[in-house]
Amino acid sequence: MKTELAKKYLRLEKLPTLWCSGCGHGLILSSLLRALYLLNIEKDKVAMVSGIGCSGRTPGYVDVHTLHTTHGRAIPFATGIKLMKPEFYVLAVMGDGDCAAIGGNHFIHAARRNIDITAIVYNNGIYGMTGGQVSPTTPYGAYASTAPYGQLEEPFDIVELALGAGATFVARSSIDEIPKLDRLIADGIKHKGFSVIDVITICPITFGRRNKLGEDPMMNLRWVQDITVPMKKAKDMSKEELKGKWITGIFRDEDKPNLIDLYLELNKKLKHSMVDESSKEGVEDVRRQDET
Amino acid sequence: MGQRKLISGNHAIAEAAIRAGCRFFAGYPITPSSEIAERLAELLPQYDGIFIQMEDEIASMGAIIGASLTGKKALTATSGPGFSLKQENLGFAIMGEIPVVIVNVQRGGPSTGLPTFPGQQDLMQVRWGRHGDQEIIALVPDSIQESYEFTIKAFNLAEQYRTPVILLTDEVISQMKEQIEIPDDVEIIDREFPSVPPEEYYPFDGSKGLVPPLAPYGEGYRYHITGLAHDKTGFPSSNPKVVREQLERKLNKIRKNRDEIVDVEEFLLEDAEYAIFALGSMARVAKQVTLDLREEGIPIGLLRPLTLWPFCDKELINYAKKLKHIFVVEMNFGQIVGEVERYAGKYTKVDWYGRADGRLIPPREIKDFIKERIHEN
Amino acid sequence: MRHEIQLVGQGGQGIRLAGAILARAFGIYDKKNIVETHLYGAAARGGLSESELVISDEEIYYVKVQNPDVLIVLSQRAYDDFSEPVKNSGVILADDFYVKNFKGDDKRLTLYPLTRIALDTTGSLIAVNVVSLGLISALYSVINVESMRKAIRDLIREKHLSKNLEAFEEGYKLGDNR
Numbered sequence A: 001m002k003t004e005l006a007k008k009y010l011r012l013e014k015l016p017t018l019w020c021s022g023c024g025h026g027l028i029l030s031s032l033l034r035a036l037y038l039l040n041i042e043k044d045k046v047a048m049v050s051g052i053g054c055s056g057r058t059p060g061y062v063d064v065h066t067l068h069t070t071h072g073r074a075i076p077f078a079t080g081i082k083l084m085k086p087e088f089y090v091l092a093v094m095g096d097g098d099c100a101a102i103g104g105n106h107f108i109h110a111a112r113r114n115i116d117i118t119a120i121v122y123n124n125g126i127y128g129m130t131g132g133q134v135s136p137t138t139p140y141g142a143y144a145s146t147a148p149y150g151q152l153e154e155p156f157d158i159v160e161l162a163l164g165a166g167a168t169f170v171a172r173s174s175i176d177e178i179p180k181l182d183r184l185i186a187d188g189i190k191h192k193g194f195s196v197i198d199v200i201t202i203c204p205i206t207f208g209r210r211n212k213l214g215e216d217p218m219m220n221l222r223w224v225q226d227i228t229v230p231m232k233k234a235k236d237m238s239k240e241e242l243k244g245k246w247i248t249g250i251f252r253d254e255d256k257p258n259l260i261d262l263y264l265e266l267n268k269k270l271k272h273s274m275v276d277e278s279s280k281e282g283v284e285d286v287r288r289q290d291e292t
Numbered sequence B: 001m002g003q004r005k006l007i008s009g010n011h012a013i014a015e016a017a018i019r020a021g022c023r024f025f026a027g028y029p030i031t032p033s034s035e036i037a038e039r040l041a042e043l044l045p046q047y048d049g050i051f052i053q054m055e056d057e058i059a060s061m062g063a064i065i066g067a068s069l070t071g072k073k074a075l076t077a078t079s080g081p082g083f084s085l086k087q088e089n090l091g092f093a094i095m096g097e098i099p100v101v102i103v104n105v106q107r108g109g110p111s112t113g114l115p116t117f118p119g120q121q122d123l124m125q126v127r128w129g130r131h132g133d134q135e136i137i138a139l140v141p142d143s144i145q146e147s148y149e150f151t152i153k154a155f156n157l158a159e160q161y162r163t164p165v166i167l168l169t170d171e172v173i174s175q176m177k178e179q180i181e182i183p184d185d186v187e188i189i190d191r192e193f194p195s196v197p198p199e200e201y202y203p204f205d206g207s208k209g210l211v212p213p214l215a216p217y218g219e220g221y222r223y224h225i226t227g228l229a230h231d232k233t234g235f236p237s238s239n240p241k242v243v244r245e246q247l248e249r250k251l252n253k254i255r256k257n258r259d260e261i262v263d264v265e266e267f268l269l270e271d272a273e274y275a276i277f278a279l280g281s282m283a284r285v286a287k288q289v290t291l292d293l294r295e296e297g298i299p300i301g302l303l304r305p306l307t308l309w310p311f312c313d314k315e316l317i318n319y320a321k322k323l324k325h326i327f328v329v330e331m332n333f334g335q336i337v338g339e340v341e342r343y344a345g346k347y348t349k350v351d352w353y354g355r356a357d358g359r360l361i362p363p364r365e366i367k368d369f370i371k372e373r374i375h376e377n
Numbered sequence C: 001m002r003h004e005i006q007l008v009g010q011g012g013q014g015i016r017l018a019g020a021i022l023a024r025a026f027g028i029y030d031k032k033n034i035v036e037t038h039l040y041g042a043a044a045r046g047g048l049s050e051s052e053l054v055i056s057d058e059e060i061y062y063v064k065v066q067n068p069d070v071l072i073v074l075s076q077r078a079y080d081d082f083s084e085p086v087k088n089s090g091v092i093l094a095d096d097f098y099v100k101n102f103k104g105d106d107k108r109l110t111l112y113p114l115t116r117i118a119l120d121t122t123g124s125l126i127a128v129n130v131v132s133l134g135l136i137s138a139l140y141s142v143i144n145v146e147s148m149r150k151a152i153r154d155l156i157r158e159k160h161l162s163k164n165l166e167a168f169e170e171g172y173k174l175g176d177n178r
């Protein structure tokens, strides 16, 4: 399956990836490919859109319609594509900075309008590509190039953010539970509505090194194991015990009318009912007497 | 003769967009452009199109680029402050060579400025508001009729040159109503479809012409677009030769076709010794001034750029060689006069009159100014 | 010939609609060149509502009214702020209910019971706009009264139409009798 899958969905000539050895991003990419493969999705029906940062390079390796946009803006571009190509599977691949800092507004509004896009967040709590500055998900107290004395702010919980904003499929996983991640991404893609999969991953180079984990991927992975707790286990833990931990699992999976279906329904209705009245011979638009 | 209609500039733009084949609008409310969005919110769903009000100006710019990649024509509309926000993704559309149309209904600035009054203060923001080198096409109507026709032209140019095109109007033109004739026939240009099969297709391949075809999504052509410097395949490259060649091609597709793109109106210039240089709603005022001064025996004409960018340098120089004096009139504190001086300054005297206080400059003031200057010389 | 007509009042007097009716009568039925502009976003400006028309057989280059031939004022503030530029040969038609204070003896000014007629014929204040239109249709020969009637039919909703037409005719009589 491995080579078949690689051949089917990868732009092999673009490999190796530009990611550092030991980076978690490659694992998420392979999960993503397996999800597409599991669902047996036609490549011509997939658009993958990204923002800026290490995660932003993901689409370049995948043989679908790929768009590497500006920082934080993957979702707006994806929205335009999805609205005009309702039959497409549209994936927005973002880093934590993309999703929760510069693109935070787009993220919550996509959730609110429940547009059928799958958002996959490569959440490593750091700006890797630019050299290790703090991100909105950097843990409290962690070190970064712009937090040399430790981060003083509390991190965003991307899952809570998505839930609060109305996303209809919300899950968190990590690179430590790969087969599960494949399925979660597949579930997210299948889901009709805005899906968010927050993936806790690692940046050994700019995060690990500064936070006593070193560049060793295994040390960094162990840190991921430390800070993630499966939902089941979390149920029996106290608030104190859960401080600084990311709970993994599916937080929401619900059916709700999504924007595309509502729009298509409206278009159908209007098509049957009318040609625009005010474009009739020369009747200009003014408010009628009883409304003035 | 076409149908006679009385509509506002903003509504003319909305209706012309539909006529041009626009099927997607994403926008964010901003005075004095919102009526374009409101009208399209009504019209688009009736034409199987999509209207969406996004969360901000940045998002609406991103959304129209995404929509355009699916092969459909897409529009957004805004005013100065919103245009500032759109610059980032507008730069992306220029880099990615993605056809879109952006309407900027100018109001007084800077900042929030004068939301309900006109200005011509975005002339340079439109040209140079983004980082990096680039060419941009901007059309400037001075009537509702032209608002209609230039909207269609903007889409045509965008499709033909695979580039964003800006329609630059102002509060006066957008809000006023006047009669227009809806033309029976209009030329509609659609982007070129690749002539090669997907295996041989490169979205930025300039070997067969300055404007490589852009394949719509979903037709078997799977390619990559990035805002990074890239090679003909669309994948990032920092090879200096490749970077330079790609950027030069992007500039040249506009520069080398400037004769096709640039258009001016020559009003009573044939025997003129003097000329006013003005555009948009101020050009309209300047026409009145021209007529009034002619009545007083002053041989004056008006040169009006219909395309602000690329600039009408050749046409201007042509006249500058024959004219004694050019008077630039604009609703700002000196923007386009810099360009006029740059090209015409060598050949003739250039003088400037303008201000930005949210009001059209009345003809009398301009007349007095011109007469005084002619008298002084 | 260039003609300039300006209507000023406050929100709720149908000023913008009156402007639209005039514009339609001239622009569509009489096939004249017209430009209609107005104060934009009136709600935010203390309720001042304004519409202005430039009408011509030739191209209209300056789109704003400079020295109106006809100014209709339906509020005191409208009179105070807008009457000065009216031509010496022009006319100011003021509503006698809302406009009470005048500058000296303004030869251009005439008062009419526009609001009162609106109330008497339709029972509603808002019809003051069509009463005014009727009045200027009678007073100002540039206006084609048939085109005005057609424009009113186009732009006023069916259920208010007959009352409004009646109000228009009352306004017309008011001007015709003089």
Ligand code: SF4
Residues within 6 Å of the ligand: A018, A019, A020, A022, A023, A024, A025, A054, A124, A128, A129, A202, A203, A204, A205, A206
């Ligand atoms: S900098 Fe960090 S996130 Fe970026 S590729 Fe390297 S390890 Fe991965």
